Amino acid sequence: MALWNPEWGHQEWSPTNISKFRKFIDINLNGTDQNDKTKLEFAQLKIREINATNDTIRGVHFSFGDSTKFWVLFHSLEILKTERAERFIMNADNIWFFYASPEYFSYKPK
Numbered sequence: 001m002a003l004w005n006p007e008w009g010h011q012e013w014s015p016t017n018i019s020k021f022r023k024f025i026d027i028n029l030n031g032t033d034q035n036d037k038t039k040l041e042f043a044q045l046k047i048r049e050i051n052a053t054n055d056t057i058r059g060v061h062f063s064f065g066d067s068t069k070f071w072v073l074f075h076s077l078e079i080l081k082t083e084r085a086e087r088f089i090m091n092a093d094n095i096w097f098f099y100a101s102p103e104y105f106s107y108k109p110k
Contacts, residue, residue, distance in 0.1 A: 018089065018098060019096075022056075022057060022059045022098055023058050023059070024058070024061040024096065025043075025059070025060050025061065026061050026063060027061065027062045027063065028065065029062065029063065029064050029065060029068045030065045031065060031067030031068050031069055031072075033069070036068070036069075040072065040075055043060050043062065043079065044082070044083060046058075046060050047079065047083045050097075050098075050099050051083060051084065051085070054099060054101065055099055056099055056100065059097055059099070060097040060098075061094065061095070061096050062076050062096075062097075064093045065093075076095060077095075085097050086100075087100050
């Protein structure tokens, strides 16, 4: 997991930079219990599919609205843990999940 703050100045892992190379499925969570539950179930299926196929193009973007309840954030993190999501970025009201090959993270420029 990476927490991201624009004040840190590290742009490689900024959501804007990652979005240039990926197509994120937007999961907008708004505080309606049944609606949010259904969206979370859909997101879990997509995360499982992305991991199973090593898909480096698609990702899942969770967006938490002002009315989103705490259980939704907690359940989102629980889904990421259950699905063994190794790469995701989190800031104040968003989580971006994506798959990245192990080779990508082992590369060290000279």
